[in-house]
Amino acid sequence: MTAPDTPLSPVSPLTPAAGDTLARERPASLWRDTLASILRQRSAVVGLAILIFLVVVAVFAPLIATHDPNQSLLGVEQGVLKREGSCIHALGCPADQPEHIFGTDGNFRDVFSRVVFGARTSLTIGFAAIAFAIILGTIIGAVSGFLAGGVDTVAMRLMDVILAFPSLLLAIAIVTAAGRSLVNALLAIGIVSVPIYARVARSAVLATREADFVTASRALGESSLGILWRRILPNSLTPLVVQGTLGIGAAVLEIAALAFVGVTGDLSNAEWGSMIGLERNQLFSAPHIILAPGLAITLTVLGFNLLGDGLRDALDPRLNR
Amino acid sequence: MARFIVRRLLVTIPVLFGIVFVVFILARVVPGDPCRAVLGERATDAVCDAFIQRYGLDKAIAPGLYKVGSTWEFRPTDVPATLVDNQFTSYLGQLAQGDLGTSIKHSRPVTRLLVERLPTTIELTLVAMLFAVVVGIPVGLLSAYRHNSTVDVGSMVFANLGVSMPVFVLGLVLAFIFAIVLKDTPFALPPSGRLSSGVTVKPLVEVWGLQGMEGLPRGLLDFLSGIYTISALITGQWGAWLDAVRHLILPAIALGTIPLAIIARITRSSLLEVLGHDFVRTARAKGLKERSVVLRHGARNALLPVVTIIGLQLGALLSGAVLTETVFNLAGVGRTMFEAITGRDYVVIQGFTLLIAVVYVLVNLVVDVSYGYLDPRIRYR
Numbered sequence: 250m251t252a253p254d255t256p257l258s259p260v261s262p263l264t265p266a267a268g269d270t271l272a273r274e275r276p277a278s279l280w281r282d283t284l285a286s287i288l289r290q291r292s293a294v295v296g297l298a299i300l301i302f303l304v305v306v307a308v309f310a311p312l313i314a315t316h317d318p319n320q321s322l323l324g325v326e327q328g329v330l331k332r333e334g335s336c337i338h339a340l341g342c343p344a345d346q347p348e349h350i351f352g353t354d355g356n357f358r359d360v361f362s363r364v365v366f367g368a369r370t371s372l373t374i375g376f377a378a379i380a381f382a383i384i385l386g387t388i389i390g391a392v393s394g395f396l397a398g399g400v401d402t403v404a405m406r407l408m409d410v411i412l413a414f415p416s417l418l419l420a421i422a423i424v425t426a427a428g429r430s431l432v433n434a435l436l437a438i439g440i441v442s443v444p445i446y447a448r449v450a451r452s453a454v455l456a457t458r459e460a461d462f463v464t465a466s467r468a469l470g471e472s473s474l475g476i477l478w479r480r481i482l483p484n485s486l487t488p489l490v491v492q493g494t495l496g497i498g499a500a501v502l503e504i505a506a507l508a509f510v511g512v513t514g515d516l517s518n519a520e521w522g523s524m525i526g527l528e529r530n531q532l533f534s535a536p537h538i539i540l541a542p543g544l545a546i547t548l549t550v551l552g553f554n555l556l557g558d559g560l561r562d563a564l565d566p567r568l569n570r
Numbered sequence: 571m572a573r574f575i576v577r578r579l580l581v582t583i584p585v586l587f588g589i590v591f592v593v594f595i596l597a598r599v600v601p602g603d604p605c606r607a608v609l610g611e612r613a614t615d616a617v618c619d620a621f622i623q624r625y626g627l628d629k630a631i632a633p634g635l636y637k638v639g640s641t642w643e644f645r646p647t648d649v650p651a652t653l654v655d656n657q658f659t660s661y662l663g664q665l666a667q668g669d670l671g672t673s674i675k676h677s678r679p680v681t682r683l684l685v686e687r688l689p690t691t692i693e694l695t696l697v698a699m700l701f702a703v704v705v706g707i708p709v710g711l712l713s714a715y716r717h718n719s720t721v722d723v724g725s726m727v728f729a730n731l732g733v734s735m736p737v738f739v740l741g742l743v744l745a746f747i748f749a750i751v752l753k754d755t756p757f758a759l760p761p762s763g764r765l766s767s768g769v770t771v772k773p774l775v776e777v778w779g780l781q782g783m784e785g786l787p788r789g790l791l792d793f794l795s796g797i798y799t800i801s802a803l804i805t806g807q808w809g810a811w812l813d814a815v816r817h818l819i820l821p822a823i824a825l826g827t828i829p830l831a832i833i834a835r836i837t838r839s840s841l842l843e844v845l846g847h848d849f850v851r852t853a854r855a856k857g858l859k860e861r862s863v864v865l866r867h868g869a870r871n872a873l874l875p876v877v878t879i880i881g882l883q884l885g886a887l888l889s890g891a892v893l894t895e896t897v898f899n900l901a902g903v904g905r906t907m908f909e910a911i912t913g914r915d916y917v918v919i920q921g922f923t924l925l926i927a928v929v930y931v932l933v934n935l936v937v938d939v940s941y942g943y944l945d946p947r948i949r950y951r
Contacts, residue, residue, distance in 0.1 A: 417889035543739035550734035
C-alpha cells in the first residue's frame with residue numbers, strides 16, 4: 250500500500266447537493282444489512298405481508314368481528330333458525346336475511362367472527378408453543394453439545410426416542426395425560442418440538458465450540474457458562490430463528506389437528522381446528538363452514554413457511570447469492 | 571455391509587427399550603382409572619376390583635411404584651419385593667414370547683388387532699408415499715431443469731400451498747369435490763370407508779381353501795388379505811379390486827400431498843445445486859445429450875437428500891394417518907391408537923407404539939443402506 254500522493258483534502262470535491270446525500274446515508278450496520286437481505290427475498294416479503302395482515306386481524310378482532318364469536322344467536326336474532334348452508338353473504342344473499350358473511354354454524358354462531366377470533370388463538374398458541382420449545386430445546390442442545398460425552402449421548406438418544414414417535418400421537422397422549430385443555434395442548438406441541446431445536450442448537454454449538462474466538466475467551470478466563478451464553482449462543486441464533494419461524498407454522502397445523510380430533514377440551518373456544526372438527530358432518534350441506542377456518546389455517550401456515558424459507562435464504566451464509 | 575446392518579440393529583435396542591419404558595409409564599400416567607374408562611362410570615367397586623385383579627393392575631408398575639385409584643404412590647420399602655415382580659417386567663416377559671397382550675377394551679389379543687388394522691394403514695401410507703414420490707420427484711427435477719420458468723414458479727407455489735394445508739382440510743375438500751360436486755360424473759369417488767357396502771374381498775384362506783391353518787402362517791395370510799388392493803388382485807376379484815382402489819384414491823392424495831410438496835422442493839433444490847458442479851459441465855462438454863446429463867449425472871447425485879427426506883417423512887405420515895383415517899372413516903392403526911389413548915387401553919397403546927418404533931427403525935436402516943447404493947463412495951464400517 251502506498252500513501253496517496255496528495256493528502257485527502259478536507260473539503261469534498263463533490264457538489265454540495267451530492268455531499269448532502271452522502272452525509273445523510275448512514276453507515277451499513279449488521280441489522281440494516283440483514284433486514285435488507287431479508288427484504289430482497291420475495292417469499293419473505295409475501296410471508297411477512299400475510300403475517301402482518303393476520304396479526305392486525307388478531308389484534309383488532311373485536312373491531313373486525315360482526316358478532317360475539319361464542320354467543321349463540323338462536324332466539325337473539327330474527328331469521329336465524331337453522332344452519333344457513335345455502336346463504337353466504339360473501340357470495341350474495343337476499344336482503345331480508347340477517348348479515349352473516351360466512352353464515353352461521355351448528356350452534357347458531359357467526360362463522361366469520363369465529364374465524365377472526367380464531368386468529369388470536371392460533372397465533373398466540375403457535376408463538377407460545379415454539380417459544381417454549383426453543384428455550385427448552387436450546388438449553389438441552391447447547392448444554393449437551395458443550396459438555397459432550399455421556400450427557401450428550403443420553404440427551405440425544407432421549408431426543409431420538411421422542412422423534413421416533415409420530416408427533417401428533419405423542420401430543421395426543423400428553424394432552425390426554427395432562428388433562429384436555431388448550432394450554433396443555435400448547436405444552437404438548439412444545440414438548441414434541443423440543444428435539445428439533447435441541448438438534449439445531451447442538452449442531453450450532455458444535456460448529457462454533459472450537460472457533461478461535463471461543464478459545465480466546467477461554468484463555469481470557471471466561472467461565473464455561475459465560476462462553477456458552479455470550480460467545481456461542483449468539484452465533485447459533487440464525488438457524489434457531491429460521492427453524493423457529495417454520496416451526497410456528499407447523500405448531501399452528503398441530504394445534505389445529507389436536508383441536509380437530511377433539512382433545513383440546515372446551516370446544517366453545519373460537520379455534521379453527523375445533524370449528525372444523527365440530528362441523529365436519531356438515532361438509533355436504535354447508536361446506537363453507539369448514540372451508541372458512543380451513544383456508545384461515547392454510548393462510549397462516551403459508552405465511553410462516555414463506556417467511557421461514559425467505560429467512561433461511563437470506564441468512565444462510567452457505568447459500569451464495 | 572452385513573456387519574454394518576447388525577451393528578445398527580444392536581444400537582437400536584437401547585432406543586427401542588427406552589421407547590417401551592417411556593410409553594409404558596406414559597400410558598399409566600393418564601388420569602382416571604382404566605376400569606371405569608372401559609366398563610363405564612357406573613361400574614361397581616366389586617366389578618372394578620375383579621377387573622383390576624384380572625389384568626394385574628394392582629401390582630406395582632415399576633419397582634416400588636404404585637397407582638392407587640388415580641394417585642401415584644412410591645413405597646421405598648416395597649422396592650426389593652417388587653424388583654422382579656412388577657407390571658413392567660411381566661410385560662417384558664410377555665414381549666419376549668411374542669405376546670403383545672390382550673386389549674382391555676376389545677377383549678382380543680393385540681396381535682389380532684394388528685392383523686386387522688395394520689393392513690389398512692400400510693396400504694394407505696404406501697400408496698400415499700408412492701403418489702408423493704412418483705409425482706414429487708419428476709416435478710422437482712422439471713422445476714430445477716426449467717429453473718425460474720412458469721412451470722418452476724407454478725409448481726413451487728403449489729408445493730408451498732401443499733405443505734401449508736392441514737391434512738384434514740385437504741381431505742374434507744377432496745371429499746366435497748369428488749363426492750358432491752362431481753357426483754354422477756365418471757370422476758366421482760367415494761368419500762369414506764374402504765369398500766362400498768355389499769362389496770367384500772374374500773380372504774385368501776377362503777379362496778385357497780386353507781381355513782384349517784392356524785398360528786403365524788394364518789396370521790400372515792390374514793394380514794395379506796387385509797391389504798385389499800393386493801389380495802383382490804392376486805385372487806382375481808376384479809370388481810372388489812376396482813372398488814378398493816377407488817376408495818383409496820382420495821385418502822392417499824390427502825395424506826400424500828404434504829410429502830409430495832416436500833419431496834418436490836428438496837429434489838428441486840438438490841438438483842439445482844448438483845447442476846452447478848464441475849462434473850456436470852464436463853458431461854455437457856463431452857457432448858452428452860441434455861437429457862442424459864440431467865437424468866444420469868444430475869438426478870442420480872441429487873437423490874441422496876431426497877431419500878433421507880422420504881425416510882424422515884414416515885413419522886409425519888403416521889401422524890397424518892390419524893387424521894386421514896378420521897376424515898375418511900378408516901379403521902387403521904392411527905385411528906386405533908387415537909381411540910386407545912383416549913380410552914386408556916394401555917395394552918393397545920404399548921403394542922402399537924412398539925410396532926411404530928420398530929417400523930421407524932427399520933425404515934431408517936433401509937434409508938442408510940440405500941445411501942451406499944446411490945453413492946458408492948459411502949462405505950459402511
